[in-house]
Amino acid sequence: QDLASLIGRFKYVRVLDSNPHTKVISLLGSIDGKDAVVTAEKTHFIFDETVRRPSQSGRSTPVFFHREIDEYSFLNGITDLKELTSNDIYYWGLSVLKQHILHNPTAKINLIWPASQFHIKGYDQQDLHVVRETPEMYRNIVMPFIQEMCTSERMKWVNNILYEGAEDDRVVYKEYSDRNKDDGFVVLPDMKWDGINIDSLYLVAIVYRDDIKSLRDLNPKHRDWLIRLNKKIRTIIPQHYDYNVNPDELRVFLHYQPSYYHFHVHIVNIRHPGVGEERGSGMTILLEDVIEALGFLGPEGYMKKTLTYVIGENHDLWKRGFGEEVEKQLKHDGIATSPEKSAGFN
Ligand code: M7G
Numbered sequence: 195q196d197l198a199s200l201i202g203r204f205k206y207v208r209v210l211d212s213n214p215h216t217k218v219i220s221l222l223g224s225i226d227g228k229d230a231v232v233t234a235e236k237t238h239f240i241f242d243e244t245v246r247r248p249s250q251s252g253r254s255t256p257v258f259f260h261r262e263i264d265e266y267s268f269l270n271g272i273t274d275l276k277e278l279t280s281n282d283i284y285y286w287g288l289s290v291l292k293q294h295i296l297h298n299p300t301a302k303i304n305l306i307w308p309a310s311q312f313h314i315k316g317y318d319q320q321d322l323h324v325v326r327e328t329p330e331m332y333r334n335i336v337m338p339f340i341q342e343m344c345t346s347e348r349m350k351w352v353n354n355i356l357y358e359g360a361e362d363d364r365v366v367y368k369e370y371s372d373r374n375k376d377d378g379f380v381v382l383p384d385m386k387w388d389g390i391n392i393d394s395l396y397l398v399a400i401v402y403r404d405d406i407k408s409l410r411d412l413n414p415k416h417r418d419w420l421i422r423l424n425k426k427i428r429t430i431i432p433q434h435y436d437y438n439v440n441p442d443e444l445r446v447f448l449h450y451q452p453s454y455y456h457f458h459v460h461i462v463n464i465r466h467p468g469v470g471e472e473r474g475s476g477m478t479i480l481l482e483d484v485i486e487a488l489g490f491l492g493p494e495g496y497m498k499k500t501l502t503y504v505i506g507e508n509h510d511l512w513k514r515g516f517g518e519e520v521e522k523q524l525k526h527d528g529i530a531t532s533p534e535k536s537a538g539f540n
Contacts, residue, residue: 451503
């Protein structure tokens with residue numbers, strides 16, 4: 195089964211979401227009678243100073259070099275240009291750029307097939323709400339949910355990367371020894387990265403230890419480990435990309451709620467603001483902030499903290515009680531939920 199033949203058999207059902215800001219569209223459809231979600235994202239422009247060459251080691255992890263002119267760079271690649279209007283010193287028009295499947299592809303396409311209801315709901319447009327997740331809500335609602343989400347089927351892609359050599363040729367860094375499993379981790383390009391443009395560099399670091407499901411499981415005992423992890427990430431990645439990205443140009447962060455409950459951190463070029471937040475839900479917390487907070491949170495760390503973030507109505511937690519909690523919280527705070535009820539402050 196390759197991507198091209200699967201996409202060829204994709205039967206369109208409806209648009210799940212489209213975002214003119216991120217230039218992403220997600221469609222629901224089916225392939226061979228099973229649900230499929232296809233997402234397309236227009237790729238970013240290639241400037242003439244960065245270009246991709248195969249790495250020396252022969253692996254397909256791209257390495258970037260500076261160079262002057264490339265026929266696929268934005269200006270050189272203009273094959274057609276039509277002015278729409280001009281006014282005084284302002285001109286605007288439309289253009290067609292030279293495209294090439296390797297050097298300058300038009301879009302990155304992701305396919306999930308067969309897609310579960312979790313996947314479909316995750317991409318579907320939804321109403322969002324701010325909620326305070328208290329430690330009690332975590333214990334009563336989130337913990338049982340996490341247990342259900344940690345099936346070997348759902349975690350298969352993670353275990354494939356850690357133990358089965360999946361995506362091996364793209365791995366940027368791997369550290370693992372049986373003696374020191376707790377320090378082991380692997381860094382590789384995230385599924386969200388086109389792998390071409392370093393401005394939109396997006397990597398994910400997945401740890402070998404499996405006792406940490408999410409931010410909630412972190413306590414002060416993990417602080418030194420996270421400091422080491424942060425240091426390694428910020429050292430290794432600039433080296434790997436020949437300092438076309440510097441240690442202080444990487445945004446290293448965690449998601450809560452994550453989509454997958456096996457500890458991992460996101461690593462993104464700071465030139466790509468907002469990335470990792472495109473779903474509009476959950477919270478993004480910088481690894482540096484986590485390390486800092488563990489210095490003064492009590493011995494139970496994040497387990498005792500109330501976490502405020504955005505939750506979508508399609509998230510399972512919404513039905514499992516978060517919806518009711520949001521109402522209760524507003525009532526408790528004395529905040530009216532409709533114009534009739536808001537008679538002013540007292
Ligand atoms: P998350 O914070 O749990 O969820 O991050 P998010 O999707 O809301 O960000 C999981 C990260 O793993 C995401 O950035 C995904 O794009 C990435 N990811 C998911 N899968 C299934 C794969 C995969 O098979 N390979 C790679 N390389 N990355 C993946």
